[in-house]
Amino acid sequence: MHVSSENIVLAGAGLSALFIAKFVKTHFPEKTVTIVDASSEVGGQFGSIDFGPHGLVDHGMHVYYDCCVPEVDQLIQSALPDSEWNIYHDNEKDVAGIFFNGKLQTHSPYPDLRALPADKLARYAGDLLQSCANPSIDEPQNSYDFLLGQFGKSLADEIFVPILEKLHLRHPRELHLLASRLTAINRVNLFDFDFVAELSAVEKLRDRIAFPDQMALPRIRVNNQRALYPAKFGFAHATRALQHELIKMGVKFHLKSRVNRLGIAADRVSHIHLTDGDQNDHSIECDQLYWAAGLTSLAKFLGVSLQGFMPEKRPPTYFVYFKFGRKPMMDGLYYFYCFDRSFRSFRVTNYSGYCPQAANEGFPICVEFWSRESDSLSDADILSLARRELESFGVVARDWIASFSAVYKGNAIPIPSLSNMHSLDRVRDEINQKNLLNLTSVGLLSENHVFFISEVLRDAYDKVRRNFNLN
Numbered sequence: 001m002h003v004s005s006e007n008i009v010l011a012g013a014g015l016s017a018l019f020i021a022k023f024v025k026t027h028f029p030e031k032t033v034t035i036v037d038a039s040s041e042v043g044g045q046f047g048s049i050d051f052g053p054h055g056l057v058d059h060g061m062h063v064y065y066d067c068c069v070p071e072v073d074q075l076i077q078s079a080l081p082d083s084e085w086n087i088y089h090d091n092e093k094d095v096a097g098i099f100f101n102g103k104l105q106t107h108s109p110y111p112d113l114r115a116l117p118a119d120k121l122a123r124y125a126g127d128l129l130q131s132c133a134n135p136s137i138d139e140p141q142n143s144y145d146f147l148l149g150q151f152g153k154s155l156a157d158e159i160f161v162p163i164l165e166k167l168h169l170r171h172p173r174e175l176h177l178l179a180s181r182l183t184a185i186n187r188v189n190l191f192d193f194d195f196v197a198e199l200s201a202v203e204k205l206r207d208r209i210a211f212p213d214q215m216a217l218p219r220i221r222v223n224n225q226r227a228l229y230p231a232k233f234g235f236a237h238a239t240r241a242l243q244h245e246l247i248k249m250g251v252k253f254h255l256k257s258r259v260n261r262l263g264i265a266a267d268r269v270s271h272i273h274l275t276d277g278d279q280n281d282h283s284i285e286c287d288q289l290y291w292a293a294g295l296t297s298l299a300k301f302l303g304v305s306l307q308g309f310m311p312e313k314r315p316p317t318y319f320v321y322f323k324f325g326r327k328p329m330m331d332g333l334y335y336f337y338c339f340d341r342s343f344r345s346f347r348v349t350n351y352s353g354y355c356p357q358a359a360n361e362g363f364p365i366c367v368e369f370w371s372r373e374s375d376s377l378s379d380a381d382i383l384s385l386a387r388r389e390l391e392s393f394g395v396v397a398r399d400w401i402a403s404f405s406a407v408y409k410g411n412a413i414p415i416p417s418l419s420n421m422h423s424l425d426r427v428r429d430e431i432n433q434k435n436l437l438n439l440t441s442v443g444l445l446s447e448n449h450v451f452f453i454s455e456v457l458r459d460a461y462d463k464v465r466r467n468f469n470l471n
């Protein structure tokens with residue numbers, strides 16, 4: 001066994017670890033930084049899948065949305081020259097739709113109910129205004145509480161409960177508040193432009209009532225956050241650039257190296273033990289360890305009991321890719337969520353919407369396809385079902401021929417159930433009770449409010465600054 005001496009070790013080479021490494025080397029160039037990852041590529045979920053002659057594709061939709069901490073955004077953006085990014089502002093940063101009630105809705109990502117009979121609309125509007133004026137729930141404990149507080153009972157029960165049940169397989173009463181943030185279910189379209197423009201002046205109404213044209217949002221509804229995506233297709237163009245930059249700064253990478261054990265001495269993690277791609281064992285000494293490779297594996301390596309932690313898992317989820325010679329009929333949308341129960345699609349991404357260069361060799365589309373418990377599907381079945389759903393959405397026509405298609409088994413979004421989230425809270429507590437002075441847990445769900453990359457990086461930034469007494 002080879003033993004080498006290192007200093008600051010990052011387990012996982014996803015965007016959170018790449019960011020921390022760059023932050024440390026920018027502020028403390030003399031520090032030794034080592035990154036290890038089980039994969040042969042950096043980037044984690046923000047890396048790309050390489051289909052050889054067919055090029056790169058992303059894991060579903062992964063665009064960098066500013067976390068609005070200038071130093072963090074600057075460290076990510078400077079991985080590529082400005083000319084090698086597509087940078088979107090204002091109404092163009094997130095052009096999203098939904099498939100809802102049998103129709104692809106492209107003007108707004110929030111359910112549009114304006115075509116409903118007037119008496120129903122009046123009931124919904126009355127309930128919403130009532131819940132806004134007299135909130136029945138001060139501190140929502142689950143996603144149903146959130147819906148009741150946001151919209152009142154009729155809209156919650158008749159419109160939003162079925163949507164959350166489709167997405168997360170549970171009544172929202174059993175879903176953590178995180179579920180109400182994963183997809184945009186916080187607003188509804190009830191009124192036409194002029195009236196909504198007037199209502200927009202009131203914050204509580206602005207937070208509940210959608211503006212019916214996302215490309216013409218009034219200034220008061222737009223923030224400064226930007227969206228960044230590499231000019232070339234494949235977010236890996238940015239994560240690989242970060243890797244090259246870090247190598248130049250002296251960071252060492254051990255890829256294809258899976259952490260399989262942590263060495264603990266007194267109140268510190270003394271070593272990480274790895275198995276590399278050739279099945280050789282290594283160990284690396286650490287002065288500080290940033291764990292950015294998943295909370296449950298950290299728990300396992302620290303001997304935190306996962307007994308009683310029976311994660312409520314989804315049936316397998318797949319990324320299904322197609323390339324067509326014609327532009328998908330999505331009216332400029334970058335992506336849309338499918339809210340209708342009869343479909344297995346979760347989200348459809350139109351890459352050329354935000355990366356025009358993606359269309360160079362056919363217009364790529366990704367269907368995030370969530371199978372069902374009863375399914376026993378081959379890749380060919382998945383391809384044909386996903387293709388049929390694209391046709392039903394009206395995104396492609398029956399006679400379009402795909403020049404490329406592929407199925408890739410993806411990482412599922414964990415079910416944001418109360419049970420799962422409470423178990424993760426317990427796991428976090430037990431990890432903290434180990435009081436390991438040189439261990440910092442970062443990344444996806446390292447804290448219960450941390451999921452999107454902007455949240456992950458803000459949290460990582462706070463933690464790394466605290467460790468270096470930079471606060």
Ligand SMILES: Cc1cc2nc3c(=O)[nH]c(=O)nc-3n(C[C@H](O)[C@H](O)[C@H](O)COP(=O)(O)OP(=O)(O)OC[C@H]3O[C@@H](n4cnc5c(N)ncnc54)[C@H](O)[C@@H]3O)c2cc1C
Nearest residue numbers: 012014015016037038044045258259293443444451452453
């Ligand atoms: C299906 C899905 C869809 C998402 N969609 C969005 C979205 O649209 N927008 C958004 O902002 N966020 C989205 N997210 C969240 C986003 O992916 C995360 O915020 C982000 O990837 C977190 O980065 P990370 O570096 O913490 O982790 P990851 O990107 O998950 O990277 C973790 C790394 O750890 C490595 N690793 C794991 N175990 C080991 C081990 N034992 N040894 C060595 N290495 C190991 C993995 O190979 C991986 O490279 C989505 C997440 C999922 C799962």
